[in-house]
Amino acid sequence: xxxxxxxxxVVSPVQHPVLDGERLLLLRVLRPDxxxxxxxxxxxxxxxxxxxxxxxxxxxxxxxxxxxxxxxAPVKTVIVGVVDFVELDGELxxxxxxxxxxxx
Amino acid sequence: MYLARVIGRVVATxxxxxxxxxxxxxxxxxxELGAPTGRALVACATVSSGPGDLVHYxxxxxxxxxxxxxxxxxxxxxxxxxxxxxxxGTRIGER
Numbered sequence: 001x002x003x004x005x006x007x008x009x010v011v012s013p014v015q016h017p018v019l020d021g022e023r024l025l026l027l028r029v030l031r032p033d034x035x036x037x038x039x040x041x042x043x044x045x046x047x048x049x050x051x052x053x054x055x056x057x058x059x060x061x062x063x064x065x066x067x068x069x070x071x072x073a074p075v076k077t078v079i080v081g082v083v084d085f086v087e088l089d090g091e092l093x094x095x096x097x098x099x100x101x102x103x104x
Numbered sequence: 105m106y107l108a109r110v111i112g113r114v115v116a117t118x119x120x121x122x123x124x125x126x127x128x129x130x131x132x133x134x135x136e137l138g139a140p141t142g143r144a145l146v147a148c149a150t151v152s153s154g155p156g157d158l159v160h161y162x163x164x165x166x167x168x169x170x171x172x173x174x175x176x177x178x179x180x181x182x183x184x185x186x187x188x189x190x191x192x193g194t195r196i197g198e199r
């Protein structure tokens with residue numbers, strides 16, 4: 001699992017049927033300290049996340065298939081949580097209530 | 105899953121069993137600004153996409169699962185068209 005920031009939304013009217021009705025979000029993958037890693041992902045939202053929020057993401061097929069409860073679903077990247085706090089090396093590096101990096 | 109642009113097609117008449125009728129297309133992954141990032145790759149198209157289209161794709165075993173027959177030697181598949189990708193109120197990936 002990794003952390004990411006929701007940076008946008010993706011609208012896909014024609015797609016694999018297993019994705020119908022699912023919300024797709026554009027993610028900026030983050031390093032532990034909250035900096036951007038340079039990677040971009042698209043994920044299904046199973047946590048009610050919105051733009052700007054920091055989220056917990058699984059990027060593994062078995063997890064994806066369990067979450068959509070469909071055998072052979074081609075789903076890999078799923079948002080499974082919205083992050084409240086992140087602590088790294090004993091330091092608070094992210095606080096959702098502060099709305100930004102706790103250090104900045 | 106990734107955002108990408110279809111940049112070309114690949115035709116291979118002789119191919120592994122199970123891949124009959126599956127369209128192969130070049131996809132260039134895009135970053136959150138819609139700019140190309142990383143290497144282009146060949147993916148199976150499960151929708152009727154073509155060069156110039158903005159799409160999303162999946163890699164790994166899930167690529168094979170998206171194909172008409174799930175046990176095929178495929179490691180990436182286009183899952184759908186992206187009609188609109190928006191970042192902070194601005195549309196990305198438009199031409």
